[in-house]
Amino acid sequence: MKQILFFSIFMFSFMFAQAQTPATEAMTTKFKVYGNCGMCEKRIEKAAKIEGVTFADWDVDSKILTVHFDANKVKPTKIHQAVAAVGHDTDKVRAEDKVYKKLHDCCHYDRPAVKQ
Amino acid sequence: MKKIFSLLGFLAGYLPLLAQTPEGFVTGLVTNEKEEILIGASVFWKDTRQGTTTDTEGRFSVPKRDQEATLVINYVGYTPAEVQVLPGEDKIWVEIIGVKQLDEVTVKAKGGDVFISSIGVRNVESVTSQELRKAPCCNLSESFQTNGAIDVTYPNALTGVKEIQLLGLRGIYSQFLVENRPTMTGIATPFAFEYIPGTWLAGVDLAKGASSVKNGNTGITGQVNAEIVKPDQDKPLFVNVFSSTEGRGEVNVHLNKKGEVSHHGLLLHGSFVENKWDMNGDRFKDSPDRQQLNGMYRWKYDGPAGCAQFNVQALTDRRQSGQFKDIEGYQGPRFRIDQQNDRIEAWGKYGKEEFLGKRFLEIGNIISGSWHRTQSQFGPNTYRGEQRSLYWQSLLQTIIGNTNHTVVAAPSIVYDDIRETVNEGNLDRREFVPGVMAEYTYSRPSLHMEIPDLVIVLGARADWNSRFGWQFTPRLSAKYNFTEKSIIRLSAGKGFRSPNVVAENISLLASNRSFQFSRPPFGTAQEQLGPEEAWNYGVNFTQKFQLAQREASISLDVYRTDFVRQVLVDVEEAPVNSDWTVYFYNSTGKSYSNSVLLNVQYNVLPGLDIKAAMKWNDVRATYADGELRTVPLVARLRGLVSLDYTTPNKRWSLNTHVQIVGPQRLPDNSFLPHELTHDFPVNSPTFALWNAQITRKFGHNLELYAGCENITGYQQHHVILAADDPSSPFFNGSQVWAPMMRQVGYLGVRWAPKGL
Incomplete structure (x- = not known):
């Protein structure tokens, strides 16, 4: 009996898992975020941690933001938008001017040229 | 027990994920900034040759690295991306951001024409x-x-x-x-x-x-x-009208209708030449009167079912030339030339990428059929020919493992039914050639360049020719890029051909000589001519560079062709009893050609390009008398200098070039009466030809051009041997080494209402 139960639960969980797939698809993405200082770092990382993002780390020197996320819950564009929403330009999404202006003085990074 | 169940359940839940991430690999996805997947993007570990390309879902998988390393992602039209990958980051989503800004690179630096x-x-x-x-x-x-x-x-x-x-x-x-x-x-x-x-x-x-x-x-x-203009790329309407002092009038009209997936095109050409030019006063026309009507209909489909094409071409062409004035003291019939050619050809193509849903599997099929008829009269000589041909080929292309290794294989069938008569002689022949080819290409990705630095192509084909039996043709090509601007190329291989001696030497009929398909002396047994067979080896070196910040390039070609068997045309045998004969026979000794070409291009100023080329040829054959001689009428040295200028607003452009033609050995006619050959030295003199053209563009849809050919008016004076007596056994009009027409001026217009 125990063996049957064991087996059926095993099978069930397997099928459940199959039906659930892809339950989570852990992925890493990296992109450039414009910023200057430690204050920027905190702001960027906090903004990036939207639902589905499990890890966000921004490097002051390389300006690269590394994000671990669940590709079934969130897509990179959302993360770009979330970061831009707090005033930081990414290599894909540009922050609104008025939000940028409201940043602390030390955070006023040199903005990339507007693409034609 | 519960713990075990939950552990098992947990593990089972991860099974599919484990299956997706093979141990020891970094996998990932490549998309553009709109999160659209990119197929065929190359993904490499920086400074290594270890890499791959993304599949139809935009996914890739490369062997894992022990330490932090950089992945380089390249995709045509996008800026290359680099991603630092840390140990533990096994699934990466790479977005290639920003389409390459092409304007800075290409508009200023001209590609060259x-x-x-x-x-x-x-x-x-x-x-x-x-x-x-x-x-x-x-x-x-x-x-x-x-x-x-x-x-x-x-x-x-x-x-x-x-x-x-x-x-x-x-x-x-x-x-x-x-x-x-x-x-x-x-x-x-x-x-x-x-x-x-x-x-x-x-x-x-x-x-x-x-x-x-x-x-x-x-x-x-x-x-x-x-390559002929395609109905989906050419203008909807294009008209070209041209006329020249040679007496030429020409009209070309293109009509194209571009659809969603299906496109139609109609190309029409009509031309005539009518003149009375006799610039050297020999009473023979310098350029034949011609009428040509030529049309092509093209249909092209490019859609989900693949790419298909259907084309039909039909043409008719008439040329009349020869003696057009009476010669004092000559009573015989005028030596007139009248040639008529008619041709119909139809061909279809079908190709599909991702054949049977398999990525990197491509097929291509070609079928064509043609009918050609030629009827010519050269004075007393009559030449008639009719040919029916069929061609079929099915090509399959795929990769082995990754795109660094590609293979093409194709079976083919060629069928030619040729009926040919020269005066009473019959040369009918039928040729049926089934064959199969295979070609393998290896491309080694480069460490520093976006293009592969080493490419090797090995190809071979086996054909069975119903007239000549088995023919095996191996060929090899290779190139190596030292840098993006410095390239060396090598090639070697064999080639065959079935000669069509009369058709290919039809100009020899413009004389009173007879044709013999045997070696001299007259009366030896006729031989089966061909197949011609030769090896060709060559090397090319190209170096592009900047001189005073402007683009320049220099390129050197060295080629050698070595005939195993060549069909020789011997026009240098002395007449027997005033019966002058042209002999055609298979070579038995050495027969080769060496050719060296040096090419230099330089963009001197914006809009001003200069090009210079210099060529040296050494072409020899061993004739029936056992002597290795230079083949007549091939210039040992040739030069070309051209200058092209376009104004910054692109309204005016001026193109001019000078061609220098070095000495050509003239056929040895020393056995002929001296009064006939006084103008034929051993070698022709060196001469130069200068052409120039000016083009003016009006708005976007109109262009006028005018020019002059042979501005200095260089001409060969005595072209026809025994021009005074077309019935003479030595009458011969086939020894031409320079133009007969002096200056020819022309004027033309190109018009396309929707923009040129």
């Missing part, structure tokens, strides 16, 4: 439609006037057909392709280039040396591939 690619494995010169507009290219043969690699010769005083030479050898030793399909073979050969009107050309690719075996085993010295 004739260029040798840095990427291709073969030594191919591409002549663009811009280059073709620099001269009044009435047809394909004339389009090579501004090209140093190909020589346009003046083979005949009486038929007006221009022939080309490549690597010092006659054009018949190269393969003629229209959109990568062999055409105008057999009896159509002498006219092949005359039947593709200049405005129809979208571009011409000239591959020198042993090239691909895809299209057959002919093409000993190379391939000339003409």
Whole structure:
């Protein structure tokens, strides 16, 4: 009996898992975020941690933001938008001017040229 | 127990994920900024050759690294991306951001109107439609006037057909392709280039040396591939009108209708030449009267079911020439020339990428059929020919493992039914050639460049020819890029061809000589001519560089063709009892051609380009008398200098070029009466020809051009031997080494209401 139960639960969980797939698809993405200082770092990382993002780390020197996320819950564009929403330009999404202006003085990074 | 269950459940839940991430690999996804997947993007570990390309879902998988490493992602049209990958980051989503800003790179640095690619494995010169507009290219043969690699010769005083030479050898030793399909073979050969009107050309690719075996085993010295304007790329309406002092009038009309997936095109050409020019006063026309009507209908489908094409070409061409004035003291019939050619050809193509849903599996099918009839009268000589041809090829292309290794294989069938008569002699023949080819290409990705630095192509084909038996053709090409601007190319391989001796030497009928298909002396047994068979080896070195911050390039070609068997045309045998004969026979001794070409291009100022080419040819054959002699009428040295200027607003452009033609050995006619040969020295003198053209653009849809050919008016005075007596056994009009026409001026207009 125990063996049957064991087996059926095993099978069930397997099928459940199959039906659930892809339950989570852990992925890493990296992109450039414009910023200057430690204050920027905190702001960027906090903004990036939207639902589905499990890890966000921004490097002051390389300006690269590394994000671990669940590709079934969130897509990179959302993360770009979330970061831009707090005033930081990414290599894909540009922050609104008025939000940028409201940043602390030390955070006023040199903005990339507007693409034609 | 519960713990075990939950653990099992947990593990089972992860099973599919584990399956997706194989141990020891970094996997990932490549998309553009809109999160659209990119298929075929290359993904490499920086500074290594370890990498792959993304599949149809945009996914890739590369072996894992122990330490932090950088992945480089390249995709055509996008800025290359680099991603630092830390140990533990096993699934990466790479977005390639920002389409490459092409304006800075390409608009300022001009590509050149004739260029040798840095990427291709073969030594191919591409002549663009811009280059073709620099001269009044009435047809394909004339389009090579501004090209140093190909020589346009003046083979005949009486038929007006221009022939080309490549690597010092006659054009018949190269393969003629229209959109990568062999055409105008057999009896159509002498006219092949005359039947593709200049405005129809979208571009011409000239591959020198042993090239691909895809299209057959002919093409000993190379391939000339003409691309014709496509209905979905050409203008909806294009009109070209042209006239010249040669008495030429020409109209070309293109009509194209572009649909969603299905496109139609109609190309029409009508031309005539009518004149009374006799600039050397020999009472023979310098250029034949001609009438040509030529039309092509094209249908192209490009949609989810693949890519298909159907084309029909029909043409009729008449040439009349010869003696047109009475000669004092000559009572016999005038020596008149009348040639009529009619041709119909239809061909279809079908190709599909991702055949059977498999990525990197491509198929291509070509079927074509043609009918050609030629009827010619050269004074007393009558020549008739009719040819029916069929061609089929099915090509399969795929990769082995990854895109660094590709393979093409194709079976093919060629069928030619040729009926031919010269006076009473019958030369009917039928040729059926089933064959199969395979070609393997290895491309080694480069550490520093976006293009592969080493490419090797190994190809071979086996054909069974119903007249000549088995023919095995191996060929090899390789290129190596030292840098993006410094390339070396090598090629070696074999080629065969079935000779069509009369059709290919039709100009020799413009004389009173008879033809013998045997070696001299007269009366030896006739021999089976051909197959011609030769090896070709070549090397090309191209260096592009900047001089005073402007683009320049220098390129050197060295080629050798070694005949195993060549069909020789011997015009140097003395007449027997005043019966002068041309002998055709298979070579038994050495027969070769060496050709060296140096090409320099420099963009001196914005809009001003200068090009210079210098060529040296050494072409020899061992004739029946056992002597290794230079083949007559091939210039040992040739030079070409051209200057092209376009004003910054692009309204005016000026194109001019000077061709220098070195000495050519003239056929040895020392056995002839001296009073006939006084003008024929051993070698022809060196001479230069100067052409110039000016083009003015009005708005976006109108262009006027005018020019002059042979501005200095150089001409060959005595073209026809025994011109005073067309009944003389020595009457001969086939020894031409310079133009007969002095200055020819022309004027033309190109108009396209929707923009040129």
